[in-house]
Amino acid sequence: MELFSILVVDDEEDFVETLVNRLKKRTIDAVGALNGEDALELMGKREFDVVILDIKMPGGMDGIETLREMKKVQPLSEVILLTGHASVESSIEGMKLGAFDYVLKPIKLEELFPKVAQAFEKKDSHNQKIRSAKIKESLRYW
Amino acid sequence: MKTSLYINLQRKIILIVLVVSLAPLILLGGIIYYQFAGMYKDKIEEQIRYRAKAQAEAVDVFLKERITLLNTVACTHTFSELTDEKRLSEIFSVMNSKGGAFVDLGIINNNGQQVAYMGPYDLSGLNYYQQPWFGEVVSKGIYISDVYFGYRQLPHFIIAVLRQENRNTWIMRATIDPDVFGAIVRSAQVGKTSDAYIVNEAGVYQTQPRFDGKILSKSHLDTALFGRGATVFELKNGQKGEVLYAGYWLKTPRWLLVISQEVAEEMSGLLVTRNVEIIIIVLGLLAIIMTTVFMTRLFVSRLREADNKINAMNAQLMHSDKLAALGKMGASVAHEINNPLVVVMQKIGWMEDLLEEEDLQKTKNLEEYKTTISKIDHHLERIRKVVHNMLGYARRMEPRFEEVDINETLDQTIDLLENYAVINNINIQTDLSSSLPIIANDQAQLQQVFLNLISNAIDAISKDGLIDIESRSTDSHIVVTISDDGPGISKDKQSKVFEPFFTTKDTEKGTGLGLWISYDIMEKMGGTIMFESKEGVGSTFTVKVPIVLPEKK
Numbered sequence A: 001m002e003l004f005s006i007l008v009v010d011d012e013e014d015f016v017e018t019l020v021n022r023l024k025k026r027t028i029d030a031v032g033a034l035n036g037e038d039a040l041e042l043m044g045k046r047e048f049d050v051v052i053l054d055i056k057m058p059g060g061m062d063g064i065e066t067l068r069e070m071k072k073v074q075p076l077s078e079v080i081l082l083t084g085h086a087s088v089e090s091s092i093e094g095m096k097l098g099a100f101d102y103v104l105k106p107i108k109l110e111e112l113f114p115k116v117a118q119a120f121e122k123k124d125s126h127n128q129k130i131r132s133a134k135i136k137e138s139l140r141y142w
Numbered sequence B: 001m002k003t004s005l006y007i008n009l010q011r012k013i014i015l016i017v018l019v020v021s022l023a024p025l026i027l028l029g030g031i032i033y034y035q036f037a038g039m040y041k042d043k044i045e046e047q048i049r050y051r052a053k054a055q056a057e058a059v060d061v062f063l064k065e066r067i068t069l070l071n072t073v074a075c076t077h078t079f080s081e082l083t084d085e086k087r088l089s090e091i092f093s094v095m096n097s098k099g100g101a102f103v104d105l106g107i108i109n110n111n112g113q114q115v116a117y118m119g120p121y122d123l124s125g126l127n128y129y130q131q132p133w134f135g136e137v138v139s140k141g142i143y144i145s146d147v148y149f150g151y152r153q154l155p156h157f158i159i160a161v162l163r164q165e166n167r168n169t170w171i172m173r174a175t176i177d178p179d180v181f182g183a184i185v186r187s188a189q190v191g192k193t194s195d196a197y198i199v200n201e202a203g204v205y206q207t208q209p210r211f212d213g214k215i216l217s218k219s220h221l222d223t224a225l226f227g228r229g230a231t232v233f234e235l236k237n238g239q240k241g242e243v244l245y246a247g248y249w250l251k252t253p254r255w256l257l258v259i260s261q262e263v264a265e266e267m268s269g270l271l272v273t274r275n276v277e278i279i280i281i282v283l284g285l286l287a288i289i290m291t292t293v294f295m296t297r298l299f300v301s302r303l304r305e306a307d308n309k310i311n312a313m314n315a316q317l318m319h320s321d322k323l324a325a326l327g328k329m330g331a332s333v334a335h336e337i338n339n340p341l342v343v344v345m346q347k348i349g350w351m352e353d354l355l356e357e358e359d360l361q362k363t364k365n366l367e368e369y370k371t372t373i374s375k376i377d378h379h380l381e382r383i384r385k386v387v388h389n390m391l392g393y394a395r396r397m398e399p400r401f402e403e404v405d406i407n408e409t410l411d412q413t414i415d416l417l418e419n420y421a422v423i424n425n426i427n428i429q430t431d432l433s434s435s436l437p438i439i440a441n442d443q444a445q446l447q448q449v450f451l452n453l454i455s456n457a458i459d460a461i462s463k464d465g466l467i468d469i470e471s472r473s474t475d476s477h478i479v480v481t482i483s484d485d486g487p488g489i490s491k492d493k494q495s496k497v498f499e500p501f502f503t504t505k506d507t508e509k510g511t512g513l514g515l516w517i518s519y520d521i522m523e524k525m526g527g528t529i530m531f532e533s534k535e536g537v538g539s540t541f542t543v544k545v546p547i548v549l550p551e552k553k
Helices: A011-024 A036-045 A063-075 A084-098 A109-138 B002-076 B085-099 B132-140 B178-186 B268-355 B366-394 B406-423 B443-461 B514-525
Strands: A007-011 A030-031 A048-053 A080-085 A102-106 B102-108 B112-116 B142-144 B157-165 B167-174 B194-199 B228-235 B243-251 B253-261 B402-404 B428-434 B439-441 B465-473 B476-483 B528-536 B538-546
Touching: A007 A011, A007 A036, A007 B142, A011 A030, A011 B268, A030 A036, A030 A063, A036 A063, A036 B167, A048 A063, A048 A109, A063 A080, A063 A084, A063 B085, A063 B538, A080 A084, A080 A109, A084 A102, B002 B085, B002 B142, B002 B157, B002 B167, B002 B178, B002 B228, B002 B243, B002 B253, B002 B268, B085 B102, B085 B112, B085 B538, B102 B268, B132 B142, B132 B157, B132 B268, B167 B178, B253 B514, B406 B428, B406 B443, B406 B476, B439 B443, B439 B538, B443 B465, B443 B476, B443 B514, B443 B538, B514 B528, B514 B538
Parallel strands: A007 A030, A007 A048, A048 A080, A080 A102, B428 B465
Antiparallel strands: B102 B112, B102 B167, B142 B157, B157 B167, B194 B253, B228 B243, B243 B253, B402 B439, B465 B476, B476 B538, B528 B538
């Protein structure tokens, strides 16, 4: 049984592949996407708890645009932005759009992990609230 | 080499100014002097010419009077009257009582026989028939002789007039008193060097000259040089220098009245003028030279100071330009390195993960793999740190202003490093001014600067030493100095201290970016960071933070 599901979105194939492998090895349900369009397509098919999204992707949709669309498709998924030094300002913009946090590249998995865990917890507690709210709601009409 | 440039400039300016100002002065002085001297000389010549003419006329008048007097006496008396010695004596005394200046008087018959004589010498009965003047007076009626010794052996001259009395022709002859005559001529001698005398056509002195020569001796004058009217010329005369001669021919005898004058005496007035002029010009020259030299020196030294300032400013500008360019390049290189670094770090992590798998656990080189991976990881970490710093530099934003207490910031920074210092037995002493204003600045960036400087100081000392941290305020800045008693920075390295990647530490310890970043931070803040260092004594870094007071809320 996987702990939770993660979608990794970055234009660097080697990076996506390796990170997905390493996450999988830690029994996380990880899936990779190389651009915003693919990522959104995947999100349309299934749910992800946490998305790790590169903020700067050449060609097609950039990170901020993708983030905006993701929040429409799966508002509850928590997004952690990956950013280079030149794009810290965009990350702040991304956080305003509802991203959970941002991390500076390059990053070690050990540093990334706590953030992913926090994001998942947040999403989970949010889900719990929704579930209990739903229960309350159904009980009302009982 | 630079100095010689200024000395050359100084020389050129002095030379040009001196030539331009002194040349006209000297030229003007010279021209005025020569003009004046010429006029002065003309005037002297005019004077001496006038004197000669006036004196000659006076002598002419004197001679004419004597002739008239003799004629009058001869015409109003008969031969028999005058040959009466008694009568002659009466007439002679009457003539002399009215200033006649006659020495003697004689009556000579037509045979040349002196028939009557009145005078101090015993000349009665002498026959003048053979004398050359006798024929002259007979043919011309009037005769004035040159000066001669005659029977009496004294220099004298005579005037003789012819009288026609019916058939009888006789001559009246008088000797002119040479003393009286000489005195008249000599009355033109003025001053110390002026002379007046008369010479005949042959240049023989007819009166006693004041200086060279004796009466009746030959003078050195060439009378042919003197023309009609008054003639003036200058001659060189041995010891006396230049002598001015003016001559005027008398009307009656062919005698030349000469007045001579040493030029030097007459020119003494001019000499005084010339000396005064020379003194004035020399003083003027000295004043001009001194002023020029002084002003030029002043000017050149000012110029030099200004040049030095400009050079220093240029050097500083070039230095900051260089650092900025290096920064941009470094950042773009770092950016390019960062992208592959992201992948490499993940790949290493993946390899590490895979080593945990069971089948690989049995590999005989497992430990070797693990250490290799951890080594790679360690060095990747170093790359990451450098890239991080470089990119941090590139994206560094304009300072964010907040209220900052410099002393508090320093204390916090020292706290961070305290342990590190204590371990190395380094004592940090602080002397913080209690009257620092709270300023508007970026605390994080200031802290980074202080952190860099203090940790550099600790690294420089390495073990056992003292760090002094001091803060004080001036009108416009808060000045923080951080001094260490480490080994100091050698002269050749001092210019590179603020360049990126310059470090004296081991590669493990420093990236060489700390001071470079600190420099950039201070520059952007409008402050400065400087240092002084002496090998074997230590280094002092001085940070000047501009005082900008926070806006009141």
